[in-house]
Amino acid sequence: MSRLFTFTGSNQGPWVVTATNGVVGETMAEAKRVDIAAGPSPTHGEVVWRLRGITSNQRYVTRTENEQLVAKQVALGRPTSDRAAIIPIRKNAAWWALPQDERRAVLERSNHIELGLKYLPAVARRLHHCRDLGEAEPFDFVTLFDYAAADAPAFEELVEALRATEEWQYVDREVDVRLARES
């Protein structure tokens, strides 16, 4: 099972880019299409942007929370999921300097885990870590979401709610790339 994933914005790939928005900080150039591949970078014609991330162990979740998540969790790639979002974020130095107990406390006050749960199983997600892939990564995390077009309003609610939290005050770069599956 691959842990490393590469996200490539170019003129190739099954996902059509419907929007590229810089939410905080520098945005990314707009690509026409996106390819999401397990493993290292595949070859593409003209690469507009490339992100990579690796799935890893849980950093905050307790056993009880994990059981709730696993019970509702769904895999990416359901046939009905014709919409997706790739949201890379970077957190600032103040976040990374916080000890574990205080980062966890910020997540709790931000209802981060509850928010994710609330939109399951409508919105599937996979979190990829980038920060420790090397020292020159442009983002700390890339989250990939997918959902049915009918659940797009619910997805919008989820990202709006997250962006309003205390946790998001530590986000100093965020880009939001929306995708539709080629029909």
Add this chain to the structure above:
Amino acid sequence: MSRLFTFTGSNQGPWVVTATNGVVGETMAEAKRVDIAAGPSPTHGEVVWRLRGITSNQRYVTRTENEQLVAKQVALGRPTSDRAAIIPIRKNAAWWALPQDERRAVLERSNHIELGLKYLPAVARRLHHCRDLGEAEPFDFVTLFDYAAADAPAFEELVEALRATEEWQYVDREVDVRLARES
């Protein structure tokens, strides 16, 4: 400030290898000398082994513990530190599947943080993460320690105490490379 470090065992470098022991699982070939470099791999003649790791945020330590650590902490590379150890370890799948609260509980029952504190400032250390550098890393962590020859017995006590803990039951590969600075 570099976060990525490369450890190269070859016939070059300021550190002379005095012992290479496989503690758990497969050992590594014995190199004559070791070079420790900030950043990606420097060029060496005949490389016997190469490890890399990246310093990262604290994963378990609370604010109170962090304050105690910072108060006693010392930097690597003191002029009196003529001994060093490079100890790469890998933890098993059961460890990585544990939720955060249970990994923390194992560390607590293992007195991991207290043990590190007890041997400060005699033994300086730097923890490097490897697990999320990519999916084919041979180890999860590399810890570099340095100390004066007179503190070698204290260092021995520290590693023996750690290896006797509940936490170390999750270690499925460990190699211990001892070094002396060229005089």
